[in-house]
Amino acid sequence: MNGQDAYGPPPQADAIEGLARDAIARLPAAFAAHLGDVVLLVEEEADAETLADLGIDHPLDLTGLYHGRPIGEKSSTDSGALPDRIHLYRQAILAEWVETGVRLDDLVRHVTIHEIGHHFGLSDDDMHALEDAVAD
Template sequence: MSGQDAIGEAPTADVIERIARDAIARLPAAFAAHLGDVVLIVEEHADDETLAALGIEHPLDLSGLYHGRPVGEKSSMDSGALPDRIHLYRRAILDEWIETGVRLDDLVVHVTIHEIGHHFGLSDDDMHTLEEAMDGPAT
């Protein structure tokens, strides 16, 4: 972590993105091969339209979101569609980090893997297994 972290400033979007990209880089090759076109976006919080579409009232209740079609549902007829996107919401992640006491890198990896799991159409159990199969977060 940088010197900023030592003086108590909240981790920036860049820090969260770096942790998430490191997690993606450590995925098994079978998964990584299908993530080349997925865009990773770190935002402060979900916008009102996204929250309304999901029936979520408060932006701190959504830490991540996958936008797109799972790999198994894609077809050659999808040309012209927006790229799949993984959104991580910094303020919600930081709020959960403070509330739970879980290490920030562990939390970001968990949220990232969960959203990647949606890209692959994985169940929650499959996502948990994938997360456990990865090496521990980088220090």
């Protein structure tokens, strides 16, 4: 039996996005209120330039990335900048899902909350606490 038989067809980008949006919808109101302008993108994998900038050799080693400035570093004089973006990389998420056996919704929630944590400038401990707050 190959991996696809064991798991069924791999979820497409819209399914991953739905899981991420569900995690975002479960955030406490104080966090959700500051995410309105953040763009959520689900891409197949990180591009070569992004991987090189991060010193990552293989695209399956990057499940998500936050592009932007944390809220605490923003200024009222900021203008003309691209909106903050959260990138989720479908192929890397699916590879980790198969490799670890973690439920897909839990994995997507983890990656999404981690990237949201960067938007807020949270520590890893704070990210874990936020993730626990939105868990089922």
